[in-house]
Amino acid sequence: MQLAKLECALCGGQIDALGDFFRASGDFLPAKDPLVPYCNVPLHWSCYTRWSERPRFAGLYVRAWIDANRKNPFWWGVHRDERVYVSVNPEQPVEEVSVRLCTVGSDIRVPLAKWSAWLADCDQVTPGLHPVEREALSQVLPALRARFPDDHAVVHAIDPDEKRRARPAAARGRATDSGPTAHTP
Ligand SMILES: [Zn+2]
Numbered sequence: 001m002q003l004a005k006l007e008c009a010l011c012g013g014q015i016d017a018l019g020d021f022f023r024a025s026g027d028f029l030p031a032k033d034p035l036v037p038y039c040n041v042p043l044h045w046s047c048y049t050r051w052s053e054r055p056r057f058a059g060l061y062v063r064a065w066i067d068a069n070r071k072n073p074f075w076w077g078v079h080r081d082e083r084v085y086v087s088v089n090p091e092q093p094v095e096e097v098s099v100r101l102c103t104v105g106s107d108i109r110v111p112l113a114k115w116s117a118w119l120a121d122c123d124q125v126t127p128g129l130h131p132v133e134r135e136a137l138s139q140v141l142p143a144l145r146a147r148f149p150d151d152h153a154v155v156h157a158i159d160p161d162e163k164r165r166a167r168p169a170a171a172r173g174r175a176t177d178s179g180p181t182a183h184t185p
Helices: 045-050 054-070 112-120 131-147 151-156
Strands: 076-080 084-089 096-101 107-111
Touching: 045 131, 054 076, 054 084, 054 096, 084 131, 084 151, 096 112, 096 131, 107 112, 112 131, 112 151
Parallel strands: none
Antiparallel strands: 076 084, 084 096, 096 107
């Protein structure tokens, strides 16, 4: 098997196919968006980190995941604010929490059973975090610790009606739409 040679769409430099790079998969941008060429292609983490369009690109990518998860029977959105989107799949064999930072977009997977340990020391539970992830995490961890001190709190935040509340596409883009937790009293 021959591996295709990969090039970073931001710098044109070579990327090791087995190495560590960022890729936002899916057609999550409007067809005429100038950032379309950066979807579905590999980007060096260092290039992606420095990229001035990263916050907008990542924000739209995370929004697409929020929409996709509303239709996914396995993943439940439990928290969303302007900085982070948290979803959970509590069923075996997955039993993981997914943390997506709105300015990064990567999928940080935390085993549900290690959620408390992760809140206390992310690097120990999810080694290999990139500096840009670590920096963004440092801004959201206080809120996550307060809201979800343990894995039970994460699972308890699942709204069983979430999948029944599919809203029209026109309503999803509103800034006031705070996602799956919008109806929590
Ligand atoms: Zn690059």
